[in-house]
Amino acid sequence: MIPRYSRPAMVAIWEPETRFRIWFEIEAHATQKLADLGVVPQSAAKALWDWWATKPAIDVAAIDAIEAVTKHDVIAFLDWVASQVGPEARFMHQGMTSSDVLDTCLAVQLARAADLLLADMDALLDAIKRRAHEHKYTPTMGRSHGIHAEPTSFGVKLAQAYAEFARQRDRLVAARKDIATCAISGAVGTFANVDPRVEEHVAEQLGLAVEPVSTQVIPRDRHAMFFATLGVIASSIERLATEIRHLQRTEVLEAEEYFSPGQKGSSAMPHKRNPVLTENLTGLARLVRGYVTPALENVALWHERDISHSSVERMIGPDATVTLDFALVRLTQVVDKLLIYPDRMDRNLNKMGGLIHSQRVLLALTQAGVTRDGAYRLVQRNAMKVWEADGALNLLDLLKADDEVTAHLPPAQLESLFDLGYHLKHVDTIFARVFG
Secondary structure (H helix, E strand, C coil): CCCCHHHHHHHHCCHHHHHHHHHHHHHHHHHHHHHHHCCCHHHHHHHHHHHHCCCCCCCCCHHHHHHHHCCCHHHHHHHHHHHHCHHHHHCCCCCCHHHHHHHHHHHHHHHHHHHHHHHHHHHHHHHHHHHHHHHHEEEEEEECCEEEEEEEEHHHHHHHHHHHHHHHHHHHHHHHHHHHHEEECHHCCCCCCCCCHHHHHHHHHHHCEEEEECCCCCCCHHHHHHHHHHHHHHHHHHHHHHHHHHHHCCCCCCCCCCCCCCCCCCCCCCCCCCCHHHHHHHHHHHHHHHHHHHHHHCCCCCCCCHHHHHHHHHHHHHHHHHHHHHHHHHHHHHHCCEEECCHHHHHHHHHCHHHHHHHHHHHHHHHHHCHHHHHHHHHHHHHHHHHCCCCCCCCCHHHCCCHCCCCCCCCHHHCCCCHHHHHHHHHHHHHHHCCC
């Protein structure tokens, strides 16, 4: 994490003080249930909660100093709490193991991070929806292989992005549910020294589900799916960012990032207006995807547990969520202020002398009795003349002058096949499917 690509709310989830506060709540809720079950005295739970009620500051430096000696972060934390609470703190962590605290805490942090990401996605979806409706019927060039294909609308382009991010939101909801699990099962996950009811209580208090079989650690397939979901979301961010970058190319210039007063695009060339935000998003998406493979490799742990996953998660947990949070907000801002140029879209639609209507002529010829191969040949031989003339010729004119074509399609019918509105006749259907 670096401040340039971080937002405070997400960063706060991963601060050491936040982590220690979650650790305390796990320990205190567990101690409370143990007290209710008669395993430890009620005075122990009361001492913990009474101290917590004072809203104590967490002395991260002091805990770190203890860890420098113990070489164990959970023990260091327990020792520090004991120094604050007093003798009753000896009843903390009864029958528990470090993974109970660490894994349950990570589940809380990832669930909280997912909640922020879901809010980010809601804001992005709102922005895309607004701009899609704004340009629902704005004709624009549809491209395949980067080449002019057939007309579409800019609203349909954005509707596709909306549908994609709506799917991504559903995936994140499922990933959040999957990751939000609690394990308080003790060494090797057998509950030998801690009653399963303690786990149920802690899970309920923290808004988590119970992990059916924790084997001392929560199975890492859950984490792998969570980070894989973040990676797929990042890929959708890159897809839309790349589309905007292409649309901002000088030769296209159908849309571009907002260029604010006083902004400068190049240290050398004063005329430049570069797509720096979407280029940045492309890079950030690469980072988020880069965290997926380590998460997948964390699934294969030795026997009931090892800690080969630990160092990975201490890094990818904060980095992936902070980076994706920033990227989603940045993309929302780009979409919200995106400069859209319908006149340039119209100019590009007409750039290639009507070639974009070739399929309609092909189909009309087949319906008039020409074989498909024959129809393709008739249209292509005229289309290639327009292509090679770089739009200086017009396909409709050439077709009207082609006796083999007009033998099947009279000029008036040919003219009707070059109607731009024909391509937008089902926009309402698409929007109904996407937006309801």
